Amino acid sequence: MSDNAQRVCLGNEAIARGIVESGCQFMAAYPGTPSSEILPAVVRFKNENDLDIYIEWSTNEKVALENALVASYTGKRAAVAMKQVGLNVAADPLMSAAYIGTVGGFVVISCDDPGPQSSQTEQDTRFMAMFAKVPVFDPASPRDAQEMLPLAFDLSEKYQVPVLFRPVQRVSHAQQSITFRPIPKVRKKANFQRNPQRWSATPRFRFLMHKELNRKLKEIAKTFDAMTSVNFIEHDRDRARLGIIAGGIGFAMVRDILPEMGLREEVPVLKIGTPFPLPSGIVEAFIRKCDHVLVLEETEPVIELQIRDKSKVIGRLDGTVPSEGEMVPEVVTQVLSSVCKKLSIASPDWTSTAGLETMVADLGLPIRRPSLCSGCPHRASFFALKRAFPNGIFPSDIGCYTLGMNMDTVDTCHDMGAAITFASGLYHAHHQDGIDLPISATIGDSTFYHSGAPGRLNAVYNGSRFILVILDNSITAMTGMQPT
Known part of the structure; x- marks a missing residue:
C-alpha cells in the first residue's frame, strides 16, 4: 500500500507500522496476549515494502530483549515486544540497560492486560519504568501508538536510554483508521565500538552511570513538558471547578464520555502520554487552574504518585477510582457521575448500573467455562x-x-x-x-x-x-x- 494511504488497523498492527516507519532494523519478540500480533504485522510490512529488517521469535522475553539490545549497541534501531508478565522475565537485562544505555534507538514494547483478560496479574508496566528508571510512553489509541513510536525511538537515540512503550489491551486490540507514512530507506550498517569500560562496567562505574541516568531523566522530563503532540490540554479554561488528568486509555474513555454527560466544554482534560518521568510543568500549571483534579489512569496511581501537591487531587489514592480492574466505560462513567455529584456539578446521575445488570440477567445467558478445543490431544x-x-x-x-x-x-x-x-x-x-x-x-x-x-x-x-x-x-x- 502506498504512503499516505488510509487503512483500518488493529492496535498492534498500528504499533508495527510505527516500528517500520521509525527505521527499525531489528525486531525480536516472545508471543503473549495482548502483544502477539505485533511481530507478524512487522513481517507483513517488511514483505510488502521489501525492507531489510531482521525479525525473530525468541526463546523467551529475556533472550528477545538481550538480542535487540545488543543490536542497538551496533548503532541500529531495535525493538522488542512482549506482554507485561514477560517483562518480569526480561527485567534483569532491562535494569542493567538503563545504566549502560544504548546507541541506536531501542524501544521495549510491553502490552499490559488490565482486568486481567489472559494473564496472571494486571501489573502496570509504568511502575516497571519507574523501577528501572527508563522513560515510558502510554498511548491512548492505535493512531496515538503509531504516531508516538518515532518519538520514542528519537528520544532513545538522543539520550541513549531504553524507552518503554506501554499499550494496554484496549489499545492493542482496538481498531482505528491510520495514515501510512513514508518508511525511511536509509539503513545503518552495524558498527559495534569496543568499549569495555561501558559495556562491561564494574560496580564503581555503575555508580557513575546511575548518576548520569538521573541527570538524563531530569532532561527527559523537560523534553516531555515540551512534547505538545503527546501531552496537551483539551477544552482549556482559565478556571474550572473540575479538571481531569487522563493517562493512556483513560483519555480515550473521557473523550467519549464527557460529551454524553454534557460536560465537554465545562471540564478541561490534560492528556498525559508520557507518565514517567512526569512532565511536571504542564501538570502543575493545569492543577493551578482547577479547584479539583480527578486523575484517571490504568491500572496503578503512577501519575498520581508523582504529583507533588496532592491537596486538590482525587483518584485512586483516596478511593475515588477503583484500585483494580479494567477502566471500562461503565467504571469511568460511575466515577465521573459520583465526583460531579459531590462537587454539585450538574450532570446525569449514572452512579448505578442496576438497570444494566438486570437487563443482562434477564437474557438468561448460560455460564460457559473455557475448555480445551474439540479434538485436542x-x-x-x-x-x-x-x-x-x-x-x-x-x-x-x-x-x-x-x-x-x-x-x-x-x-x-x-x-x-x-x-x-x-x-x-x-x-x-x-x-x-x-x-x-x-x-x-x-x-x-x-x-x-x-x-x-x-x-x-x-x-x-x-x-x-x-x-x-x-x-x-x-x-x-x-x-x-x-x-x-
Missing part, C-alpha cells in the same frame, strides 16, 4: 493421567493446557516453568515427612523451552522424583500458533 493426556494417578498432585503451567483444571488434573498454575520446580518442591516437602505421593507435572513444549529447562536440570541434580509430561504439539498454540 491434551484431553486424552489428562484423562490418562487422572486414571493412572487418581490421588496424585498435578502441578501445571502457563498454556492452553491450564484448562486441564476442568478435568481435575491441574492443581497449580503460577508462572512459566513453575510446573517443574513446583513438582520438585512438592516432592521434597512430602518426602521430608516420609510421604510419597504420585506427582505429575504437565508443561507445553514452548513453555519448556521458555523457562522449564533450568528447573529440570535442578530437579535431576537434587534427586527429585516426579513424572514430567511435556505436552508437545510442536507449536505455541494459545497465543496464535507461533513456532517453537
